[in-house]
Amino acid sequence: MAVKVISGDHPSTVAAIAGAAGVPMAEPGMAIDAGELPTEPAALANAVEDLAVIGRITPEQKRSVVRALQSLGHVVAMTGDGVNDVLALKQADLGIAMGSGTDATRAVASVVLLENDFAALPGVVAEGRRVIVNIERVANLFVTKTVYALLLALVVVSARLPYPFFPRHLTVVNALAIGIPAFFLALAPNSRPARSGFLRRVALVSLPFGAAAAVATLAAYVIARHQAGASAQEARTAAMLSLLGVSLWILVVLARPMTALRGLLVLAMVGGCALIFAWPWAERFLALSTPTGSLLLWTMAMAAGGAAMVEAAWRVLGTRVLAPAGLIT
Secondary structure, three states, X not given: OOOOEEOOOOHHHHHHHHHHOOOOOOOHHHOEEHHHOOOOHHHHHHHXXXXXXXXXXXXXXXXXXXXXXXXXXXXXXXXXXXXXXHHHHHHOOXXXXXXXXXXXXXXXXXXXXXXXXXHHHHHXXXXXXXXXXXXXXXXXXXXXXXXXXXXXXXXXXXXXXXXOOOHHHHHHHHHHHHHHHHHHHHHOOOOOOOOOOHHHHHHHHHHHHHHHHHHHHHHHHHHHHOOOOOOHHHHHHHHHHHHHHHHHHHHHHHOOOOOHHHHHHHHHHHHHHHHHXXXXXXXXXXXXXXXXXXXXXXXXXXXXXXXHHHHHHHHHHHHHHHOOXXXXX
């Protein structure tokens, strides 16, 4: 993050005040008069990149400076209080007006500091990061569900198989592996900077995760259907167990870096799954029949295989896509 001071006052005056405020590189000798700045956009961008203080600048030049920084790939926030700041505030990615500023300034700004206190800005940035980054985390959960639901539907229709779930089964999976965790993950603190490419990253994560869940679920279902002596209810239960196992591992992966609260959330969801199968009423209501013997081993193996595919996909994505972009730690 770099701080730059642009003002219509004399460069030496602006530099002295900026230096007293602790702005880096704000010594009087390093201030420049805006009249000395080039007008050609590329040359202006190169000039303002290394400047911290610019004096005697006009409203149009303020807007040009903001545009120049944006052309270099910077996200620019601009603060101001007068009509001479309106053009730059409107051009900036984030316009911040002082509460005591003019009506025009407050009208074009994205944020208004009602108490004229810059100390509120770190909290504003933190809240924005929390919302944006957590939306992406939650989106991965929900889009993954869409992917495996679509794949399951296509396969069972094409193969003319009975659908492996009752609606109530998917309700349980969605609640324990997606809905309830998403509520808490959306509210969790998160200081990671936001980055562009939201849709691309969600697709890159959700497609392999959803495919892994669908493959593991279908494999467990088909094996159970061909298992000697296994009932249709046991086959559906095997499919649900496999999907639950993979979905919970997806939750573990997307909750990283794991904290005590996130770990507790995952354990609570696992406990909810165990409670369903341990409570006879819930098992009867959901029409479940826990597999035994070799079928149970096959079901666990399919769930573990699906989880392994999820982990492998995450490691590849983390190495080649997410980590280089600063999206995982």
